[in-house]
Amino acid sequence: MASGTLLYAQSGGVTAVINASAAAVIAEARARKVKVLAARNGILGALREELIDTSKESAAAIRALAHTPGGAFGSCRVKLKSLEADRARYERLLAVLKAHDVRWFLYNGGNDSADTAWKVSQLAQAFDYPLTCIGVPKTVDNDLAVTDTCPGFGSAAKYTAVSVREAALDVAAMAETSTKVFVYEAMGRHAGWLAAAAGLAGQSPDDAPHIILFPERPYDEAHFLKQVKKTVDRVGWCVVVASEGIQHADGRFVADAGGGKDSFGHTQLGGVASYLAGRVKDQLGLKVHWTLPDYLQRSARHIASRTDWEQAQAVGKAAVQYALKGQNAVMPVIVRTSDAPYRWRIEAAPLAKVANHEKKFPPGFIRKDGYGITARARAYLQPLIRGEAYPPYGTDGLPKYVALKNVAVKKKLPAWEE
Incomplete structure (x- = not known):
């Protein structure tokens, strides 16, 4: 022992x-x-x-x-x-x-x-x-150096790809008389791994997501709106996936929530989907829905x-x-x-x-037009979301999760004060 x-x-x-x-x-x-x-x-x-x-x-x-x-x-x-x-x-x-x-x-x-x-x-x-x-x-950000992937990312990526595919079916069904554009906000402060995972939801150019906004590429509003309009004109509707960390060309976060910084020095982000939805509605006159999954991305066991x-x-x-x-x-x-x-x-x-050391999303994984993933990215991402690991379910129809006792050890030292 x-x-x-x-x-x-x-x-x-x-x-x-x-x-x-x-x-x-x-x-x-x-x-x-x-x-x-x-x-x-x-x-x-x-x-x-x-x-x-x-x-x-x-x-x-x-x-x-x-x-x-x-x-x-x-x-x-x-x-x-x-x-x-x-x-x-x-x-x-x-x-x-x-x-x-x-x-x-x-x-x-x-x-x-x-x-x-x-x-x-x-x-x-x-x-x-x-x-x-x-x-x-x-x-969930998959931005750790050295390791090929990081535990936590594959499940969040699977949740993202599944959610985008399912939501896209909903939008397609309603597009004739209702929603034309749907915006999904993915976690990712400086690295677009989760936004990229949404690309697994579709296979062809007309499959959702039609536009992915990566933090590795500067946000160009005029070009973005042009892409949205072109997609709606061609397909009839458009699904956009945006990383929470997208930035303007001058480095400002598009979704700086104004909440200051945490103890890690990270800017409080959130709201990029609602911002983009507002711009699409105001500039293109299209009906838009948006979602901010936030914690759901990392808690979806x-x-x-x-x-x-x-x-x-x-x-x-x-x-x-x-x-x-x-x-x-x-x-x-x-x-x-x-x-x-x-x-x-x-x-x-x-x-x-x-x-x-932060691992960014590789340039070779981003499509030349900047709005989608390449075959190399798909080959990397696809294996990470494979397979199901469902939790056991109870008779109430909900997963059976455990709550530990978390019995405290007796303290041996004086109380600590900052």
Whole structure:
């Protein structure tokens, strides 16, 4: 039996399959007789010494966790600064780790979380504390460097493609006397992966989505409106998918919500679909409907991709294995070995190569006219949404999800204050 405790935490926006990674972490650690604590609400829970004893959960509950959306232990958007700038926080974190004999720290999140895990590994080295830090990948934006894809993206991509195809059938049915244009807003601050996934909904030029607006291309309103009119004239109706992060040529977000910035330094976005709908109505005089799926994109566990679900568990299991082998400051990443048939494996990548490196949507994946995806993009995206991983359903017709007990561990240190 390995000596010490493993601390797991979730960070950033949760996904439909982040709990599948959590379940795999706990199951693999249990198989190796290692106790797992979970921090309540990410790194905040570690700082506040609000830790959860996962050993109080039954095996059945952990199995059910694998098909439950949300973040079972809570998440947060808190980014630690450098060791020098955030020294008090780091010293407090180290005190908590020592108090609970934590020897392995697994942080499940995106780019900023990889950065935090990397900084914690540096902290342990600076204070000569035996700690192995592992980043566990998660994001719906698919913008993590090094890994071919990121758990969470495939399910959100599947939800997007399915939703756009279904909505398009609705618009087509109503176009003669009602809605001519439908605008769908996809998540994606700087990278257009999710907007691109909508392109899987159609095959031919006249299939929806007819127009995709990527954050990688400047928004040109006059050209956009011209494309909408041409599509309506040719097809009879038009479906537009716009990334929330599209920008004007001068770099201003089209959908800056004016809500300031979060602790990660991200501008609060939202409303690009309603804005575009208004412009189409005012400038072209067409009836428009729009939607902002927002959290629905990342919480839709009922339509999760099996590929995504399996990869989420694979990185969780590998994270524990790497940790117990002492592979410090690494992240289990997905390596694609074949498109057709789709093949992949898990490898360890240095956190230093992942943290603070954003993977943009490749130029070669965007159609020459800037409004759709190429065959290369389709070949990349298609395998990621394949397969179904439906949750079990109850007699009430709703999915059966689990709520963990989340029994708190007794605190050993004085209360933490900023």
